[in-house]
Amino acid sequence: MTIHSSANIKRITTHILQEMKNRGEKISMLTAYDYSMAKIVDEAGMDIILVGDSASNVMAGHETTLPITLDQMIYHASSVVRAVKRSFVVVDIPFGSYQGNSSEALRSAIRIMKESGAHAVKVEGGAEIKESVIRILSAGVPVMGHLGLTPQSIYKFGTYSVRAKEEAEAAKLLEDAKILEECGCFAVVLEKIPASLAKKVAEAVSIPVIGIGAGGDVDGQVLVVHDLLGITQEFKPRFLRQYADLQAVMLEAFGNYIKDVKSRNFPNEKESY
Ligand SMILES: Nc1nc(=O)c2c([nH]1)NC[C@@H]1CN(c3ccc(C(=O)N[C@@H](CCC(=O)O)C(=O)O)cc3)CN21
Ligand SMILES: CC(C)C(=O)C(=O)O
Numbered sequence: 437m438t439i440h441s442s443a444n445i446k447r448i449t450t451h452i453l454q455e456m457k458n459r460g461e462k463i464s465m466l467t468a469y470d471y472s473m474a475k476i477v478d479e480a481g482m483d484i485i486l487v488g489d490s491a492s493n494v495m496a497g498h499e500t501t502l503p504i505t506l507d508q509m510i511y512h513a514s515s516v517v518r519a520v521k522r523s524f525v526v527v528d529i530p531f532g533s534y535q536g537n538s539s540e541a542l543r544s545a546i547r548i549m550k551e552s553g554a555h556a557v558k559v560e561g562g563a564e565i566k567e568s569v570i571r572i573l574s575a576g577v578p579v580m581g582h583l584g585l586t587p588q589s590i591y592k593f594g595t596y597s598v599r600a601k602e603e604a605e606a607a608k609l610l611e612d613a614k615i616l617e618e619c620g621c622f623a624v625v626l627e628k629i630p631a632s633l634a635k636k637v638a639e640a641v642s643i644p645v646i647g648i649g650a651g652g653d654v655d656g657q658v659l660v661v662h663d664l665l666g667i668t669q670e671f672k673p674r675f676l677r678q679y680a681d682l683q684a685v686m687l688e689a690f691g692n693y694i695k696d697v698k699s700r701n702f703p704n705e706k707e708s709y
């Protein structure tokens with residue numbers, strides 16, 4: 437036992453995630469962007485916490501994931517890492533910090549690892565970003581791939597509709613997944629593609645395949661934490677299952693607080709010095 441490890445908590449590693457796929461145990465993954473939320477997600481027993489560039493939408497209110505910067509991702513990631521005892525922490529490299537330039541990709545990945553203490557990075561794309569993936573992996577940084585609906589390329593596609601429904605696009609996606617595996621990625625995310633194609637990919641590659649809107653025949657699932665909790669208001673795609681209605685809980689709590697302040701019911705004597 438090292439001096440830094442907490443007693444009785446076994447940290448998730450890429451090796452453990454691979455073993456989970458090998459024995460058919462599904463992998464749980466959820467986003468988090470800040471310390472308080474990550475602490476609860478970790479304590480619940482989540483296998484992977486993703487510091488997603490969806491922070492651009494969920495935390496900052498941007499319409500797309502494109503505006504979030506590397507510095508902002510590092511701020512979110514370091515907050516999450518300080519909270520986590522067991523989960524494996526993966527960080528999205530943001531738009532513009534890895535595409536088309538493998539030296540910049542490596543520099544971005546190293547900044548994330550050094551300045552946040554995260555365990556791995558995630559990048560969107562297949563063959564097009566192969567050199568960047570190889571370069572990052574050569575530095576000993578685990579890389580998670582992301583294929584299908586890749587929100588950083590939204591303006592290339594124009595919509596958030598289901599991807600790879602056509603035979604040619606499905607064949608390219610399968611090929612891209614094999615390329616990512618061959619490069620040495622430890623896992624790959626498949627977003628919003630037909631369940632039958634996702635199943636085929638999960639069978640074709642030996643590394644864990646994590647789905648979001650990719651059906652049940654993959655090795656794990658990922659969602660955005662605010663969507664799962666019912667805090668997000670407008671975002672309700674078919675793949676989302678809401679496990680709570682925190683928006684209602686919060687509205688009631690805030691409403692009661694306002695009422696108590698206005699009516700002088702808060703604070704009472706016990707709450708005063
Ligand atoms: N809150 C949130 N949750 C997410 O899952 C998420 C983000 N933000 N931001 C970054 C990406 C974007 N993602 C998306 C975005 C849209 C759909 C989607 O299905 N949108 C529409 C359909 C649009 C269309 O068909 O053209 C929908 O049904 O809501 C899915 C995933 C997933 N990520
Ligand atoms: C939706 C997941 C896979 C993601 O990339 C994000 O949250 O940014």
Ligand SMILES: [Mg+2]
Binds near residue numbers: 488501528
């Ligand atoms: Mg993302």
